[in-house]
Amino acid sequence: MTQQTPSAAGLHRRVVAISIGAALGGFLFGFDSSVINGAVDSIQGKFELSDGFTGFAVAAALLGCAVGAWFAGSIANRYGRIRVMVLSAILFLISAFGSGLAFGVWDLIAWRVIGGLAIGAASVIAPAYIAEVSPSEFRGRLGSLQQMAIVLGIFAALLSDQLLAGWADGADQELWLGLAAWRWMFLAAAIPAVVYGVAALRLPESPRYLVSKHHDDEAAEVLREYTGMEDPHSKIAEIRASLGTQDKFSMADLKGHALGLHPIVWTGILLSVFQQFVGINVIFYYSTTLWKSVGFDEDQAFLTSTITSVTNIVVTIVAIMLVDRIGRRLLLLIGSTGMTIALGMMALAFANATVDSAGDAQLDGAWGTVALVCANLFVVFFGATWGPVVWVLLGEMFPNKIRASALAVAAAAQWVANWAITVSFPGFASIGLTFAYGFYASMALLSLLFVYFRVPETKGMELEAMDADVKVHRGRFVRETLGPNATV
Numbered sequence: 001m002t003q004q005t006p007s008a009a010g011l012h013r014r015v016v017a018i019s020i021g022a023a024l025g026g027f028l029f030g031f032d033s034s035v036i037n038g039a040v041d042s043i044q045g046k047f048e049l050s051d052g053f054t055g056f057a058v059a060a061a062l063l064g065c066a067v068g069a070w071f072a073g074s075i076a077n078r079y080g081r082i083r084v085m086v087l088s089a090i091l092f093l094i095s096a097f098g099s100g101l102a103f104g105v106w107d108l109i110a111w112r113v114i115g116g117l118a119i120g121a122a123s124v125i126a127p128a129y130i131a132e133v134s135p136s137e138f139r140g141r142l143g144s145l146q147q148m149a150i151v152l153g154i155f156a157a158l159l160s161d162q163l164l165a166g167w168a169d170g171a172d173q174e175l176w177l178g179l180a181a182w183r184w185m186f187l188a189a190a191i192p193a194v195v196y197g198v199a200a201l202r203l204p205e206s207p208r209y210l211v212s213k214h215h216d217d218e219a220a221e222v223l224r225e226y227t228g229m230e231d232p233h234s235k236i237a238e239i240r241a242s243l244g245t246q247d248k249f250s251m252a253d254l255k256g257h258a259l260g261l262h263p264i265v266w267t268g269i270l271l272s273v274f275q276q277f278v279g280i281n282v283i284f285y286y287s288t289t290l291w292k293s294v295g296f297d298e299d300q301a302f303l304t305s306t307i308t309s310v311t312n313i314v315v316t317i318v319a320i321m322l323v324d325r326i327g328r329r330l331l332l333l334i335g336s337t338g339m340t341i342a343l344g345m346m347a348l349a350f351a352n353a354t355v356d357s358a359g360d361a362q363l364d365g366a367w368g369t370v371a372l373v374c375a376n377l378f379v380v381f382f383g384a385t386w387g388p389v390v391w392v393l394l395g396e397m398f399p400n401k402i403r404a405s406a407l408a409v410a411a412a413a414q415w416v417a418n419w420a421i422t423v424s425f426p427g428f429a430s431i432g433l434t435f436a437y438g439f440y441a442s443m444a445l446l447s448l449l450f451v452y453f454r455v456p457e458t459k460g461m462e463l464e465a466m467d468a469d470v471k472v473h474r475g476r477f478v479r480e481t482l483g484p485n486a487t488v
Contacts, residue, residue, distance in 0.1 A: 014226045015134060019142040021199040022129045023149035025085060025122030028092050028192050030153025032115050033061065033281075035189060037158060039182035042172035046180075047105040054426070060109040062419035064116020065123065066412045072124040073408025080213075081129045081206045084121055089197030091118035093190055100179070100187035115189075116415075124411045127395030128404055132206040135227055136461065140323035143395050147388035148316045153192070155309040160188050207232075208400055211239045239400060265406050267454055268394055272414030274447040275390045278339055279440030280382050281418055282425050311376050315383035327459040328389050329451060335385025336448035342378035343441035346371055350433035386447070396458050 036043075036058055043049070043057060068088075076084045095115030102108035126146050134142040168174065168181035175181040204226065210219035216236055223232035261269075322331060349371040398406040428436035 015138065015142065018133060018203050018226060019130045019145050020149075021203050022081075022085065022126045022133075023145040024192070024196040024199050025088055025126045026146045026149030027153040027156070028088075028189070028196055029119045029122050029126075030150035030155075031157045031192055032092060032095065032119055032153075032189050033065075034154040034157040035161065035185050036061075036112075037161060039161070039185050042180065042182040043105070043108070045172060046182075047108075049105065053105075056423055057105060057109055057112075059419050059423040061112040061116035061119065062415050062422060064113035065120035065415035066116075066419065068117035068120025069124050069408055069411035069415055070120070071408070072121040072411075073128075073404040073406075075121075076125055076128065076209070076404045077212075080209055081125050081132075082200055082203055084125045085129075085200035085203070086197055088118040088121045088125070089193050089200060091115065091121075092193035092196065096187055096189035096193055099189075100183045100185075102183075120411065120415055123415070124404070124408050127391045128407050129203075129206050131392075131395035131403075132208040133204075133222070133226060137324065139396055140328070140392050140459065141320050143392035144316065144320040144323055144388040146391045146395075147383075148313070148320065151309065151312040151316050151383065151387070155313055156192075157185075158309050161185050164188070207236075208239055208403075211236055212400075261409075262402070262406075264398060265402075265409060267456075268397060268406060268410035269413045270450060271390050271393060271455065272410045273417040274443065274450060275386050276414055276417035276421050277440070277443040278343070278382065278386070278447065279421060279425075279437070279443070280379075280387070281422055282436070282440075308376055308379055312379050312383040312387070315380045316388055319384045319388040322384075323389060323392060324459065327457050328393055329455055329457045331385045331389050332451045332455065333448060335381045335389075336444055336451060338381030339378055339386070339444040340441055340448065342374045342381060343437050343444055345374040346378070347434045347437035347441055349374065350437060353433070393455070393458060396461075397456070 040054065040058060043054070049057065068091075072084055075087075091114055095111050095118060098111030098114065099108055102111055126149075127143060130142050130146060131139060164175060164181045164184050170181070172180055172182060175184050179187075204222045205218070207219040207222045210216070210222065216233075219236055219239075220232045223229045223235055229235060319331065349367045352367045394407050394410050395403075425436060428439065
């Protein structure tokens with residue numbers, strides 16, 4: 001049996017430290033994907049874009065995210081988790097300077113797509129790495145650091161956008177070196193990109209990856225130093241058994257009898273899709289524009305967006321406290337229920353909006369307050385449940401031999417869904433915000449049913465115990481729910 005050294009508490013702090021280092025990719029993920037929030041209107045005016053093309057420009061980075069996520073698993077399997085992090089940091093840096101100095105809309109889109117490649121890769125590698133270095137009893141909390149980093153990145157992006165626009169008296173006004181404030185919003189991403197790259201170079205490689213490459217001595221050293229195992233060789237034997245006899249892993253390993261993929265891979269894909277189809281990124285990508293449309297001036301809209309982001313940070317802390325105590329499934333069920341109610345109330349609020357002569361919706365009386373409160377309640381339920389828990393599950397629910405590849409497919413699906421929701425919002429809004437939020441509410445309701453019937457509980461399970469056969473997961477769920485004599 002594996003034992004811990006007397007300094008186990010200190011060693012756990014080391015696990016926390018390297019998990020935070022890996023999660024810095026999530027910070028850039030949140031920062032880069034939300035920094036465009038304060039620049040949307042300025043970009044539209046600068047390049048004279050239609051509403052539809054503005055939506056495409058905003059969502060362009062998400063296509064890069066899907067591509068980056070898709071290939072990240074294969075690259076990580078071949079070259080290691082750390083090299084993928086360093087590559088992501090370099091791409092982030094290139095995108096920051098390219099976007100800030102863009103001379104045309106197509107130029108800007110190209111640089112944003114490059115940034116998307118980095119975001120996609122980071123979205124895969126951080127949860128995989130954290131799951132692979134974490135002791136099972138802490139894995140949920142450490143895995144939630146990815147979401148904490150994302151929401152901190154969102155907050156930092158919104159806050160820096162607000163400050164830069166305030167210093168220049170408007171996002172489209174000149175700030176420093178002859179550049180408009182909206183350009184500096186993109187350039188600011190260079191700072192966390194450098195920090196992430198430096199941090200990644202100081203992280204140990206994942207012991208699961210090292211074992212897959214037959215570097216058992218290095219894996220043993222990582223396990224001993226960062227998890228406190230006095231005799232890590234029994235764990236290495238478990239890891240090797242879970243990997244099987246393969247030396248190389250590819251997307252072909254994901255094949256199964258359920259529409260071409262293992263059922264557990266489909267579960268990961270649908271978790272990812274539902275996380276986006278509830279419309280969370282509409283709140284963050286379009287929040288400033290949204291609140292301006294209902295009567296807030298630019299400063300008030302920025303402030304409201306920032307308050308929403310702070311709320312997201314606070315409730316993510318709640319999730320970190322609960323995920324290893326009450327489990328993943330219960331948190332998801334609570335979140336789906338709360339999001340359904342909050343989104344339904346937002347749809348009702350906008351059903352009572354009036355439209356001015358310019359065609360803009362105006363929320364009169366108490367309905368503005370209802371919309372604002374429900375938007376933040378939606379963020380509360382999402383941030384405390386679906387935001388962090390999906391990343392935790394994606395990092396831990398797949399078997400060792402397919403984890404990186406399966407996570408890559410699920411994350412790519414998430415980014416495609418993110419793109420579809422983001423690019424469709426202007427069209428949905430043209431039909432009416434009641435329709436838009438009604439759609440998101442229906443997706444939240446469907447997510448409740450999906451979790452109840454299809455998502456397994458993974459709390460406390462060792463990664464080596466994860467099985468690719470969904471019958472194992474479903475059987476465990478059925479027995480826990482209906483009793484030990486129930487059949488699958």
